[in-house]
Amino acid sequence: MRAPAPFRAPVPAGRRPVVPPAVTLPPAFEALYALHGARYLGYALAHVAEPAASRVLGEAMGEVAIRWADIVRRPNPAACAWTVVSARIRARSGGSGLDPADLTPGLFERVGLRHPALEYDAFVLHDVLGYSVEETAEAMGAEVSRVRYALLAGRGPGRPERVARGPAGRLPAAARNTPHE
Template sequence: MTPAPHHRTRPRTHHPPALDLIALRDQHLHHYLSYATLALPAAAARQALHDAFDDLARRWPDVLATPSPTACAWQSVRHHVARACPDLLGPVAHLTAPEQDVLLLHLVLGLPTAEVAEITGADPAAVHVRLRSLVRRAG
């Protein structure tokens, strides 16, 4: 009688990042780090970004097939930072994720709306609409 197969999880293997992923990371690293350090100590922020880009490296061919690899990178950063610090988005949890992005990146970190669009992979017009909506609700 043959023993039942064991279902083991595969050990995580290191996936060296592709050059275009490295370029994307390096292009926005300063802003990603600023975002992550809103609520995390510097070492934890760097670890969250490392985890985000390790995750992206594992699925990079699929990411490249999406309409916006930049948006995928931002979502990975956002996910890993939120996982490391669930309280980061607590005060803005009532907002949609894109509204949270505009609020934190533009209003808190002071990035121009064009940079917010570039970092998040969003349409610049959509960033302006979200910002106007936030200002209108606050006013």
């Protein structure tokens, strides 16, 4: 027995079917994603489990692609891209991940931190995901000294030096999605 042929809607005479145009991304955008894609995915996985993490990262990278012409005109395109990606991931995590606003109310103000997102992002990339300070700075488009300062300032008195972490090249498993490990 033969399988039935797939249904194809008839095309009216004189009309060709509409074919979406092929999208070619700029080589610099592709390079940015090739360089940082694994770190971005790890950051997304720290907030939500798969398949939502890949979907949220896709949305974030889509936003970066839409804004690409403006991003590459900035003095630090990697920092601009990180800002878009990290903000989108935190916003789309639905509060299920670690969010600076969910931490002890007033903590950042009491400690005197002016950039809670910087400290939070550095903490997630470095302490949770296990990237080196240099790799963390590269992903965030920040200077190494600024990331070091953010990590020290974010620890404050009474915070442990480091949480348990896996090898730097390995993405966290879905079980590591909880902030109380």
